[in-house]
Amino acid sequence: MNEKIAIITDIHGNYSALKAVLDDIEGDQEIEHTYCLGDLVGIGYETNEVLQLLSSRADISFVMGNHDEAILDIIAGREPYSRGSEKIHHQWIASHLDRKFLPFLKEIPVTLESIYNSKKLYFVHYHLSEQNDFSPLDKEPSDKKLDEHYRTSAADIVCFGHHHVIHHFKSKERLYLNPSSLGCNYKPLAPYAVVMIGEQGDISVSFKEVAYDNKEFLLGFKSQNVPDADYILKIFYGDQHLKYM
Template sequence: MESKIAIITDIHGNSAALRAVLNDIDKDKQIKHIYCLGDLIGIGHETNEVLEMLFSRKDISFVKGNHDEAVLHILEGKEPESVGEEKEHHKWIATGLDDKYIPKLRSLPKKQHKKINELDFLFVHYHLNDKNEFESIDTQPTLEKLDEIYKTVNADVVCFGHHHIVHHFKSKNRLYLNPSSLGCNHKPFAPYAKLHMGKSGQIDTIFIEVPYDNKEFLLTYEKLNVPAKEFILKNFYGEQHLQYI
């Protein structure tokens, strides 16, 4: 039989982008399930709106991202991996997080294995070391490097996020896929991917960019005085807010 899934990742507290993507996914009645690869929160300021939208649905499976983990560490009285301005940002996110979402956020695993149409999938936010910690971002990924990282992993398809650019690598061993960050883009687009698994085991991958209105989202950084807002608006959104000022 055939099967179709959607892959989303790195929503980063951007409810306008998430709403646009979920609306687009819901138009495709063939999609049976959504896999969300972490970083639900952090960077964006719409924490509770995003978590309500995600956790209220029954058709999404999750893994935990580094921003999710950093905020949880702060709530648990632990030191997060973040430092300086990023740490202050995570503290601000933690302060505004509605308590009702914490148990669900805390329960998210760091990886999930699923069998879909006889294919073994691994869903993870990013590559994990032997201590179950996220590796640093490899800014020059190659097929050879990815095959080396996952050489002992039983997976036909490895789906991950974290690095906010599209990855689409295929070796004789497996397919590697990163649809790019849904919530952080230098243009008013929200990316995600659809995977269609055919009867013979083939996989058709479609990368989609959904346009959405990001004006209010960007201007609210100043209204809320979000910590690290200058860095975020420049590095994650390409200073798109300047056209609205």
């Protein structure tokens, strides 16, 4: 029997994009489970709406993202990885986070592993260093570099996010998959991936893009006085808000 899962990542506090994707996933009755690869919050400002929806679902498993980790660090009084304007942004997100979601966030692990039809899957927000920290972003990834990083791994499929572009590498060793950021896009589209693993171990990957109305979300950066809104809207959303002004 085929086994089918959905992979989402980098929601970044974008509730309308998340709702559109989860509704699309629910339309496929064959999808057994959804894996979320971190950065639930940060960048977007709909922190509590996103966490309310995600924490209410029993059919989604999570791993910790760097933005999630930074905001937890700030709330706990620890120094986050972020500096400058990014740290100010994280402090603002932390100050608006409903504390009832802290137990949910604190329980999220850094990695997960699962097996579907004998294939071993490894889930992580981004590649980890030997110190178990997130590695610096590699803007020119390759199957060779990924094979070297995961040379001791027994995984057949490595699923990750963080880099907001699709990765789909197949080496002799394993498959590497990043469906791209669900919540940050230069178009009103929310991407995710579906992985189907057959009885004989055959693997099929589908990349999906769900259209949604992002007008209210984009305009909210200014009305909510989100720190560094102009920079965020340009870098992560391609200044799409300008067509509504």
